[in-house]
Amino acid sequence: MKAVLLTGTGKRYDIVSAFAQHTTVVACDPNPLAPAQYAATVRTSVPMIEDPQYVPALQELCERHDVGAIVPLTDLDIDVLAEARAGGRLPQALVPDPDIARRTYDKHECHLLLQEHGLPSPPTVLPGTEPDAYPVMVKPIHGSGARNIFAAADAREAAFFVDYIDEPVMLQRLMDGPEFSIDCLSDRDGRCLNAIPRTMLESRGGESIKGTVIADAELIDLGRRVVEAFGVRGPATVQAFRDRELGLGITDVNTRFGGAFPAPVYAARPGRSYPELIAAMANGETVEPHVGEFDAGRTFTRYFWQLELDEELRPTGRDIVSPPGPPAPR
Numbered sequence: 493m494k495a496v497l498l499t500g501t502g503k504r505y506d507i508v509s510a511f512a513q514h515t516t517v518v519a520c521d522p523n524p525l526a527p528a529q530y531a532a533t534v535r536t537s538v539p540m541i542e543d544p545q546y547v548p549a550l551q552e553l554c555e556r557h558d559v560g561a562i563v564p565l566t567d568l569d570i571d572v573l574a575e576a577r578a579g580g581r582l583p584q585a586l587v588p589d590p591d592i593a594r595r596t597y598d599k600h601e602c603h604l605l606l607q608e609h610g611l612p613s614p615p616t617v618l619p620g621t622e623p624d625a626y627p628v629m630v631k632p633i634h635g636s637g638a639r640n641i642f643a644a645a646d647a648r649e650a651a652f653f654v655d656y657i658d659e660p661v662m663l664q665r666l667m668d669g670p671e672f673s674i675d676c677l678s679d680r681d682g683r684c685l686n687a688i689p690r691t692m693l694e695s696r697g698g699e700s701i702k703g704t705v706i707a708d709a710e711l712i713d714l715g716r717r718v719v720e721a722f723g724v725r726g727p728a729t730v731q732a733f734r735d736r737e738l739g740l741g742i743t744d745v746n747t748r749f750g751g752a753f754p755a756p757v758y759a760a761r762p763g764r765s766y767p768e769l770i771a772a773m774a775n776g777e778t779v780e781p782h783v784g785e786f787d788a789g790r791t792f793t794r795y796f797w798q799l800e801l802d803e804e805l806r807p808t809g810r811d812i813v814s815p816p817g818p819p820a821p822r
């Protein structure tokens with residue numbers, strides 16, 4: 493079995509742990525207190541992403557642990573990995589081409605990209621151009637985690653938020669209707685393997701904490717069309733609203749696991765959870781597309797967990813009730 497390298501593991505214990513049930517997982521995060529790394533087989537610190545030594549450090553980890561796939565868990569290093577992949581330095585990286593990585597990280601560019609591919613995106617303008625209608629959402633172009641997002645009812649309110657928010661923003665039609673996420677997985681050739689939609693019943697800080705997997709054919713098709721148009725490799729999450737007037741509009745595309753990782757794991761047919769399929773891809777196996785094959789109706793409700801660490805920052809295995817704990821060594 494080849495190993496899987498996860499970067500920027502942060503708090504995403506569920507993801508690291510799910511991978512560790514199927515293969516050797518190398519977790520890297522510059523923060524020794526990033527909790528999710530404690531679910532990994534190998535926990536390691538790497539230079540900061542901006543450091544020229546970042547990619548060489550990942551190359552060294554790939555060599556040492558026989559890594560077959562690299563999966564970034566945050567937006568922060570996708571462009572660096574995309575460049576390194578395109579330049580042949582990190583062929584294992586499951587990331588899109590650099591141009592797509594750059595343009596999906598910029599929400600205004602992503603809007604233009606969707607339009608270029610004939611995919612539905614709500615009317616969106618940059619400050620200085622008058623929107624065709626209000627209300628709008630004033631949202632940061634490089635936003636994440638629902639930071640600095642405000643609804644504006646008219647031009648006066650929009651002008652206030654444009655001035656108030658301390659980063660570049662855009663003005664996007666406020667969508668009126670339910671919001672959905674579609675968790676997708678693609679192979680290295682950009683073929684969509686599956687697209688699993690879910691409702692967003694409750695979100696906090698940009699993370700979906702309650703939701704239900706649904707078999708909505710229109711959303712499944714939308715997810716597949718987006719990831720195939722963009723040539724995504726590995727996981728991606730497409731967010732969309734179904735506006736009462738405009739119909740479907742895509743508001744966010746993240747070429748990484750979304751905030752509600754467990755949903756597509758619960759819904760997957762046996763052997764076909766995304767971590768299992770990525771472990772298979774890491775081994776060089778071909779996975780056949782099976783878009784729409786999953787079990788709808790699974791609901792997730794999420795909560796916080798924690799680990800007690802000793803003086804050397806090793807998990808003590810002690811907790812308030814029996815903890816999930818690190819996986820048994822393979």
Ligand SMILES: Nc1ncnc2c1ncn2[C@@H]1O[C@H](COP(=O)(O)OP(=O)(O)O)[C@@H](O)[C@H]1O
Nearest residue numbers: 629635636637638639664665666667698743744
């Ligand atoms: N055009 C929009 N209309 C209504 N709500 C929106 C719109 N864009 C974003 N939102 C709300 O703000 C949240 C965060 O916005 P999003 O574009 O997903 O950015 P990010 O997740 O990167 O912070 C969304 O989940 C959604 O609830």
Ligand SMILES: [Mg+2]
Nearest residue numbers: 637698731744
């Ligand atoms: Mg989002």
